[in-house]
Amino acid sequence: MPRQKIVDMSVDWLSILDPEGNVDKNLEPDLDKGTLEKFYRTMVLTRMFDDKALKLQRQGRMLTYGSSLGQEATAVGSAFAMKPDDWFFPAFREHGVQIARGIPLKLLYIYWMGSEDANLTLPQKNFTVAIPVSTQVLHAVGAAWAAKLQKQSTASIVYFGDGATSEGDFHEGMNFAGVFKTPTVFICQNNQYAISLPREKQTASKTLAQKALAYGFEGIQVDGNDVLAVYSETLAALEKARSGGGPTMIECVTYRMGAHTTSDDPTKYRKAAEVEEWRKKDPIKRLRMYLEKKGIWDQGREDTLIKEITGEIEKAVEEAESYKPPIENMFKYVYAEMPQHLKEQMDELQGFISKKKGE
Amino acid sequence: MPRQKIVDMSVDWLSILDPEGNVDKNLEPDLDKGTLEKFYRTMVLTRMFDDKALKLQRQGRMLTYGSSLGQEATAVGSAFAMKPDDWFFPAFREHGVQIARGIPLKLLYIYWMGSEDANLTLPQKNFTVAIPVSTQVLHAVGAAWAAKLQKQSTASIVYFGDGATSEGDFHEGMNFAGVFKTPTVFICQNNQYAISLPREKQTASKTLAQKALAYGFEGIQVDGNDVLAVYSETLAALEKARSGGGPTMIECVTYRMGAHTTSDDPTKYRKAAEVEEWRKKDPIKRLRMYLEKKGIWDQGREDTLIKEITGEIEKAVEEAESYKPPIENMFKYVYAEMPQHLKEQMDELQGFISKKKGE
Amino acid sequence: MSLAKLNMVQAINLALHQEMEKDPTVLVMGEDVGVDGGVFRVTEGLINKFGSDRVIDTPLAESGIVGTAIGMAVSGLKPVAEIQFEGFSYMTIDQLAAHASRIRYRSRGTYHCPLVIRAPYGGGVRALEHHSEAVSTFYIHIPGLKVVIPSSPYDAKGLLISSIRDPDPVFFFEPKKLYRAFKEEVPEGEYTIPLGTGKKLTEGEDLTLIAWGAMVRVCQEAMEQVKDLSVELIDLRTLSPLDDGVIIDSVKKTGRAVIVHEEPRTLGLGAEIIARINEKALLSLEAPVKRVTGFDIPVPLPKLEDYYLPDAARVADAIKEVAAF
Amino acid sequence: MSLAKLNMVQAINLALHQEMEKDPTVLVMGEDVGVDGGVFRVTEGLINKFGSDRVIDTPLAESGIVGTAIGMAVSGLKPVAEIQFEGFSYMTIDQLAAHASRIRYRSRGTYHCPLVIRAPYGGGVRALEHHSEAVSTFYIHIPGLKVVIPSSPYDAKGLLISSIRDPDPVFFFEPKKLYRAFKEEVPEGEYTIPLGTGKKLTEGEDLTLIAWGAMVRVCQEAMEQVKDLSVELIDLRTLSPLDDGVIIDSVKKTGRAVIVHEEPRTLGLGAEIIARINEKALLSLEAPVKRVTGFDIPVPLPKLEDYYLPDAARVADAIKEVAAF
Numbered sequence A, B: 001m002p003r004q005k006i007v008d009m010s011v012d013w014l015s016i017l018d019p020e021g022n023v024d025k026n027l028e029p030d031l032d033k034g035t036l037e038k039f040y041r042t043m044v045l046t047r048m049f050d051d052k053a054l055k056l057q058r059q060g061r062m063l064t065y066g067s068s069l070g071q072e073a074t075a076v077g078s079a080f081a082m083k084p085d086d087w088f089f090p091a092f093r094e095h096g097v098q099i100a101r102g103i104p105l106k107l108l109y110i111y112w113m114g115s116e117d118a119n120l121t122l123p124q125k126n127f128t129v130a131i132p133v134s135t136q137v138l139h140a141v142g143a144a145w146a147a148k149l150q151k152q153s154t155a156s157i158v159y160f161g162d163g164a165t166s167e168g169d170f171h172e173g174m175n176f177a178g179v180f181k182t183p184t185v186f187i188c189q190n191n192q193y194a195i196s197l198p199r200e201k202q203t204a205s206k207t208l209a210q211k212a213l214a215y216g217f218e219g220i221q222v223d224g225n226d227v228l229a230v231y232s233e234t235l236a237a238l239e240k241a242r243s244g245g246g247p248t249m250i251e252c253v254t255y256r257m258g259a260h261t262t263s264d265d266p267t268k269y270r271k272a273a274e275v276e277e278w279r280k281k282d283p284i285k286r287l288r289m290y291l292e293k294k295g296i297w298d299q300g301r302e303d304t305l306i307k308e309i310t311g312e313i314e315k316a317v318e319e320a321e322s323y324k325p326p327i328e329n330m331f332k333y334v335y336a337e338m339p340q341h342l343k344e345q346m347d348e349l350q351g352f353i354s355k356k357k358g359e
Numbered sequence C, D: 001m002s003l004a005k006l007n008m009v010q011a012i013n014l015a016l017h018q019e020m021e022k023d024p025t026v027l028v029m030g031e032d033v034g035v036d037g038g039v040f041r042v043t044e045g046l047i048n049k050f051g052s053d054r055v056i057d058t059p060l061a062e063s064g065i066v067g068t069a070i071g072m073a074v075s076g077l078k079p080v081a082e083i084q085f086e087g088f089s090y091m092t093i094d095q096l097a098a099h100a101s102r103i104r105y106r107s108r109g110t111y112h113c114p115l116v117i118r119a120p121y122g123g124g125v126r127a128l129e130h131h132s133e134a135v136s137t138f139y140i141h142i143p144g145l146k147v148v149i150p151s152s153p154y155d156a157k158g159l160l161i162s163s164i165r166d167p168d169p170v171f172f173f174e175p176k177k178l179y180r181a182f183k184e185e186v187p188e189g190e191y192t193i194p195l196g197t198g199k200k201l202t203e204g205e206d207l208t209l210i211a212w213g214a215m216v217r218v219c220q221e222a223m224e225q226v227k228d229l230s231v232e233l234i235d236l237r238t239l240s241p242l243d244d245g246v247i248i249d250s251v252k253k254t255g256r257a258v259i260v261h262e263e264p265r266t267l268g269l270g271a272e273i274i275a276r277i278n279e280k281a282l283l284s285l286e287a288p289v290k291r292v293t294g295f296d297i298p299v300p301l302p303k304l305e306d307y308y309l310p311d312a313a314r315v316a317d318a319i320k321e322v323a324a325f
């Protein structure tokens, strides 16, 4: 047969909890009350953490900051699918995952206030924020590969945006993962924009999930504002990874409700109407409706929760703001042992500082 | 529908002329005698050019050289589908394309004997050899894009190997091509190896052609030892490109019959039996059988052709070997105008040379 | 020629407008340069005027941007490609070092590559990691590439026009600290400043002070603190090819020099400048040349960044030390 | 300790064998390093001994190799990654500059990155484009990364073992011209040479001659041509961190220096060495330090390559010139 079809491929879409809080009974994950409350609490905490950060930034008390408003389901749903021993590799918008993974709020604020010292006590298996887009994909594949080579049944999970799929490192990482069947879960937070560039202009492929097929493994698209879908699919992918089934890419279809960062003005490139459409799909609202329907949640609990979280955040901000990094930390962590030229440079700086003080 | 198939994709395979020289009548391209003879002649010339290069290399008269033995159909079939005005971007194994595009044999030998001066008279729209694997993919996309922006109906065509598909630049180039619908044809010479790495270990995807689907455009796999299939498919892809239909990737399934380069020993990583299997699929042999069946070719013409080509090659080698590049060319072509520090460095070198001569 | 008071962003924007108007082969490309007008608003307004075929929002891929721009440049266009922050320019080094800078050489003049890469540059704006780096060394060390960095709106316009018109690839770095730091009079019309020429900003007898980009301002401030000394301030403007003539002439006169840069000290351009002084004016030197630079560490996040960047006090201190040697 | 006569390829191969045997976390990865044994046969035999989980043939992707190796290093392995030729190392600069070199710094010691990148290095073997380049500057200028280049089989083994055991990332360059150029006695057992230390190969009074890698041999040849002069030859061995102590001590004694390197002159390490001499020993200098280097051009293809590379005659000439100054 001289002309014939030799490859046939497809991509699925998954949603479980719709914007009105209705659940698909066949797909509904079996989660107890406590777990659901934890999901909800962490999503609300993430949103309030975020909101506080934006306020601080406006007051000049923080660096440029990228809000995760609207993406809380993707972050929290995937994070709670992980085990503590799984490696987590964030981009820069994964506040929700970091919070769910137990990184103290105070450290997150210290980082975004401008000090690497936030990471002095970073809990293990949580990697540092990656600013250069998509570079962390390779690290996650390497860490997963290491686990596999060391016969550990742990996985690694890496986060990146729709824009990140255009970078060479994304490609090289996906390909290594396919070839070496590394236990890696690729979470693409497709929030529809890379700064001002809309998803359709980022790539001509119909979905981002289908990119996985180019590397010989499965890609799936889920409703990223549906915490149950994100959780279920991540859980399955991690389980598959840990048991030798290789990598999976999960495209979480969500929306960046806020600006790209505090330096960005999204009105330049998108319509208010579009944002309003997505507001109806809010991930927290729909989880709350689901919990209310289940009788797990009510206004009283909501009020208590908000009060509790407000207190936590105030305390974290206070602690973070009082932190002053020692100058020598600039030199101390470049190498395990400080080489001669850095000693000289540190002395030069410290000499200069004391001289100025003396003047 | 909470779980549903949302993307469906496929890849085709094409062959027209089988290893015994039998043609598929429905797909057979309508080529006149002269054209078919030109195909054949150029394939034989490529093989003999190559053979001579290997001999010269063994005698220390050439640099490391990568033979295209066995890949002549891919090179020549695709080259004759181009128009002179289409841009051609080679990797380093595209001797057959270069020959078909009219680059004098002498220049090819000068280059592989170790001088950039080969390119002093390189015919326009033929780009220089790219040594770093897959980097040229981006240039081809850029050139095609430029043509589109300038409203020229020309295409660009770029060659790379199976190994090249793993590089970030391949990915970025394919993605740009998809997004901007650039008139680019991507010819992947899948010769089954990247030095020692077999195709299956390069990527876990079933075909290389399907990688195009990740960028939203068509990929097809053709029998790369079938000059008619390669020609037909390239012709169609170029025509589509020139008329605004965007890019296409063509995976030509072929085999590197020789070593990776003259520095390589393929017995370290592959079996003789595998090579023998592929010898049966030789692209030149099958074209010759086809021509013979058509009554266009016979032993007499073969003998004449070989003699003619032998003469051409001898002459080209002789001319190439007598070429001595002027030393100042090292400095002359770094910038349009030689900056002061290079003048000083050139003077330094020339002063030193004349001093030594004087001693 | 009429003048307008412009900051550096406006001056660069004006240069882009004018060059695009004058030469239909000039185009602008990069991440968010179109509809958004660039994250620093440097390309604002261009897309409305020239359309999306000449002001192109690209996918997020730095090697892709530079690599496709090379293909365009080779086939007759003049792309001005933006890399959003200097800290992501590392991803372009391969295409620049292996290709853009060698196309003329490798093809023996059959092809050339009139490409400009623009990127914001350097520290002092309280930014995230990789957004405060001074990365010139990587590019200065690539033969066949030119490297330019202006220190004022006037120079920015003139140097950018020259870069666009240059037939060879140019990396044009824009000191982001100066983007909106001050305005000055900039001619409305076109003018060029030749690449490869430094400029004496002041004449002096006692000491030569050498800087570029944002450090020029720091040096000017420092000079206010050492008014008793006669300092000759040189703004290099082009880092490659290096105008060692202006440096050597000055050092021959003053016998003393201080070099100020944000780049990490080891193999920052200061090293090369000292090497050239050593080669061409050693006997004139009355004191070791002193470098006031970034340290050999990653640029710290903002809480410690001020300790990293040379400031007027450190520079003034160095001037006094060298003058007193 | 018993000795064997080994060339540099054999010495490196032995070091890899021994470190892999000793430490189960050490692994080798790269293009063609497994079944093929490496294009220069440096990793020959490893896969048979240690299997394909510890000697890994990777896909063709340099950033991928280094980036995944970083992930491995962070999680407790010690990858020794090969980049097939130095001219393809440009593709690794982003992962090295943005990540490997900063992981300890950024994480404040929570993570570190014990990674070795090996690559053949430099010219003189009549190779294709990008196969003859000396690219050290790019890596020396990255704070947090170490750069090593041996000049002999003995040093290659000792320095590679130190590099593998180093808790920080090291770029280990192997001068390919020396791979099989000569054999010398190399101890069978393990030994280390501390990183960051240069070595005096000869004691001398008249002039300090500084080199590394393949240029050390060129310098030794040159010294044969200037036997009337007493030359102190220093082999730096580690380019970063730079052992300026051994240089300064020597120059203080001799008052004259010649630096020889294959790297393009502008911002080759020679510049930094001159800067350090200027800073720490200027008053001892009796003549300008001279650089004999590659020119500021792309390395020419072999027909002109000999004019590019410093050779014994050029070095001898420079020595005479500086000595006579």
Ligand SMILES: Cc1ncc(C[n+]2csc(CCOP(=O)(O)OP(=O)(O)O)c2C)c(N)n1
Residues within 6 Å of the ligand: A093, A131, A132, A133, A134, A160, A161, A162, A163, A164, A165, A189, A191, A193, A194, A195, A256, A260, C031, C060, C062, C084, C085, C088
């Ligand atoms: C390599 C690189 N290029 C450019 C940038 C500047 N930048 C920061 S975020 C961003 C967009 C990222 O888009 P996406 O991957 O979709 O993630 P999102 O911001 O939407 O979460 C860009 C261009 C960067 N950080 N890294």
Ligand SMILES: Cc1ncc(C[n+]2csc(CCOP(=O)(O)OP(=O)(O)O)c2C)c(N)n1
Residues within 6 Å of the ligand: B093, B131, B132, B133, B134, B160, B161, B162, B163, B164, B165, B189, B191, B193, B194, B195, B256, B260, D031, D060, D062, D084, D085, D088
């Ligand atoms: C970026 C880069 N990495 C490594 C090499 C060394 N190298 C030359 S050819 C080659 C294999 C290429 O394989 P493929 O793309 O399949 O082309 P083929 O040689 O089979 O024609 C390698 C690894 C290179 N030239 N460029």
Ligand SMILES: [Mg+2]
Residues within 6 Å of the ligand: A161, A162, A163, A189, A190, A191, A192, A193, A194, A195
């Ligand atoms: Mg996004």
Ligand SMILES: [Mg+2]
Residues within 6 Å of the ligand: B161, B162, B163, B189, B190, B191, B192, B193, B194, B195
């Ligand atoms: Mg191949």
